[in-house]
Amino acid sequence: xxxxxxxxxxxxxxxxxxxxxxxxxxxxxxxxxxxxxxxxxxxxxxxxxxxxxxxxxxxxxxxxxxxxxxxxxxxxxxxxxxxxxxxxxxxxxxxxxxxxxxxxxxxxxxxxxxxxxxxxxxxxxxxxxxxxxxxxxxxxxxxxxxxxxxxxxxxxxxxxxxxxxxxxxxxxxxxxxxxxxxxxxxxxxxxxxxxxxxxxxxxxxxxxxxx
Numbered sequence: 001x002x003x004x005x006x007x008x009x010x011x012x013x014x015x016x017x018x019x020x021x022x023x024x025x026x027x028x029x030x031x032x033x034x035x036x037x038x039x040x041x042x043x044x045x046x047x048x049x050x051x052x053x054x055x056x057x058x059x060x061x062x063x064x065x066x067x068x069x070x071x072x073x074x075x076x077x078x079x080x081x082x083x084x085x086x087x088x089x090x091x092x093x094x095x096x097x098x099x100x101x102x103x104x105x106x107x108x109x110x111x112x113x114x115x116x117x118x119x120x121x122x123x124x125x126x127x128x129x130x131x132x133x134x135x136x137x138x139x140x141x142x143x144x145x146x147x148x149x150x151x152x153x154x155x156x157x158x159x160x161x162x163x164x165x166x167x168x169x170x171x172x173x174x175x176x177x178x179x180x181x182x183x184x185x186x187x188x189x190x191x192x193x194x195x196x197x198x199x200x201x202x203x204x205x206x207x208x209x210x211x
Contacts, residue, residue: 030056031063032080035073040113044122045071071128077119082139087146092153095191095198098170101144102190105171109178110185114165120179141167157201166206170197 034056038047047070053060067073089100108116123133141164148163173193177183200206 010121027062028057028076028080031067031073032077034058034150035077036118038123039118040115043118044125048074071126074119074122074126075132078129078136082136086140086143088144090150093144093154094147094156094201095194097147097150097192098194098197100145101147102171102174102193105174106178106185106190109174112140117179151201156198156199158204158207158210161201162206162208166201168199170194174194 031052034052035047038051038055042051049060049063049067049070052058052073053063056063063073069074088097091097091100108114119129119133123130144167145163148157148161148166151157152159152161170193173189173196177189178185
């Protein structure tokens with residue numbers, strides 16, 4: 001279950017025009033884009049209010065007044081990502097839906113200067129970021145439960161299944177390989193992990209009695 005950084009994570013430009021009354025939203029977008037870019041390029045240790053202000057073109061006092069510190073900036077990046085519109089693809093099968101989800105995860109984690117990887121790393125250094133990441137994962141898992149609901153409606157799964165456990169089993173290999181082991185992306189891994197989880201689910205591995 002991947003997540004996307006807030007829109008405009010490329011270098012913000014002062015020339016962007018905002019709608020009347022949209023100055024606050026424009027400032028937030030510029031600042032959060034600067035946070036994402038700083039993290040991806042320079043890492044957590046180099047992140048500061050001054051660096052974000054300089055990169056975003058927003059006055060330091062404005063950044064400090066709204067976000068107070070680096071923790072506040074990081075938490076808002078996660079919260080903004082959680083509100084980006086997203087829904088798992090419907091491919092017509094449980095295996096296909098899980099593979100499509102895994103494809104998204106692999107793309108997000110293996111792209112150059114991956115903001116997803118940078119934010120996961122930051123969650124180990126900042127309590128605010130860790131709490132925000134937990135909220136984001138909770139939202140993404142909840143959104144992804146529709147994959148399991150569709151599979152039940154198609155008759156691929158029994159009516160009672162631990163959706164969260166199944167989703168974790170299907171997606172965990174991607175995070176293990178790409179984030180923990182830092183191995184190069186394997187084009188076959190998304191489908192292979194999906195097949196394994198789908199077969200286990202069909203065999204009853206994620207039924208309430210099994211979990």
